[in-house]
Amino acid sequence: EVQLVQSGAEVKKPGESLKISCKGSGYSFTSYWIGWVRQMPGKGLEWMGTIYPGDSDTRYSPSFQGQVTISADESISTAYLQWSSLKASDIAMYYCARQGRGYSSGYSFDYWGQGTLVTVSS
């Protein structure tokens, strides 16, 4: 069974760093792109970026380039999303999702993690 399990909710102060995780199981972790999606409170989904764990090829959406870092450790089948200095505007639910392979999949996100809620407050 394919599963993506994300790390738990975080409460941080402005300016602090943070790294959240997404552990895949039940499939070949290195063979599928993993995407990160932001959902701010009461708002829609935003595609932040994607990584291919097999070679760490990473692509960022323009809005998130330079704001976050996406990485992966194939040895433990885990993808990461990290911030070096959090801001209040980073308050959101963050989802990881596996991207289907090939054009026939529509490059769709076929499996999703449960989400990690990040709260930033002084």
Next chain:
Amino acid sequence: QSVLTQPPSASGTPGQRVTISCSGSSSNIGSNPVNWYQQLPGTAPKLLIYSNNQRPSGVPDRFSGSKSGTSASLAISGLQSEDEADYYCAAWDDSLNGPGVFGGGTKLTVL
């Protein structure tokens, strides 16, 4: 402002058929498959339609998708109360060199 444009809301009564539109451009919908996601309140999104009109295993055939040019639509027939959710379209965007884009989402209310 989202790259893909959806109406913010839609509604229907049980048993009705409703459609949700998604408008994009030549770099996304015009040249790539469209996917649709359903997000029930308080839960993670779920893949509903992939590659324009394909349903993943377990998705009822009441849900269907179509695409024409730079627009796509999601149709829900035989509307049920449990269909009340947010619906998002998404597509790969060739101008971004990798990540895709989502629509702003449509909140469906079952009256």
